[in-house]
Amino acid sequence: MTITLNGEKKEVPDGMTVTRLLEFLNIQRQRVAVELNLEIVKKDKFEMTTLKEGDSLEVVSFMAGGISLEYGV
């Protein structure tokens, strides 16, 4: 299925949960937050949240940056 991940279309296996997706992408779940179709997915809901075709996901974390700067990473 195709989902939109951090603004880019991405092909992932059907029926993935958020937990599986993070594993698939090799992303450590600590220090990340996930937004699914503009709603935050709590960490304790990662396991039970199954993704569907066309879902839009944001996966964010903390990056270098001070005061209105976008540097590093």
Next chain:
Amino acid sequence: MIDDKLVIAGIEFQSRLWVGTGKYKDFAETKRAIEASGTDVVTVSVRRVNIIDRSKENLLDYLDPKIYKILPNTAGCYTARDAIRTAMLAAEAGITKLVKLEVIGDDKTLFPDNEATLEAAKVLVKEGLIVLPYTTDDPIMAKKLVDVGCSAVMPLAAPIGSGLGIRNPYNIRIIMETVKVPIIVDAGVGTASDVAFAMEIGCDAVLLNTAIAGAKDPIAMAEAMKYGVLGGRLAYKAGRIPKKLYASASSPLEGMIGS
């Protein structure tokens, strides 16, 4: 200075110098500058995880969470909606309920959009976050932000990255008299004397980034900032002499020869 800790919403801070993490050459330099500054508060932005290249290091791997408090910011947000989303994601990522709220109004000056900041602050306080908003040096705005529940106010000294220092110390003083929360000067300081001055007039802390990261020798400047804060804070606590127009002799006049 032992009992001179800064406390915001029940959280104790060791240092009155807070630093940003942008604009450094690499993470190793960032870490060395942070260590030299003596800070325990480091502000970071919230950004999309790099999906394509997972080999890249993360800044947080360089910073010991036992030493440093991570202060997520909403840098780069231009609307209340984006700032709220970003702050809520930061809180969900799970390090802290603290957030430095920034809603930028214009990319030339990077002045805050105060109206949007207030709107976002209201929502985020209701959501249980500890909101520290970046604002102009406007006492009325500071009062409004505190009235909606902000735990500190972060007025700018001057435009972000400008290095001009506190351009309106009188407004900063009025802000300190107007609101009863800590005042953290945020943005626009250039060098150690700017930081010392902010502390001397009674500000509770200073947050800076470019002044260190952009210096020719960031590590040395970080150390200079540390002493600037310490010197300024001590001078404030010591209570300076009043300014006078005329001289007053510091040596006794009694016992002069020829008298």
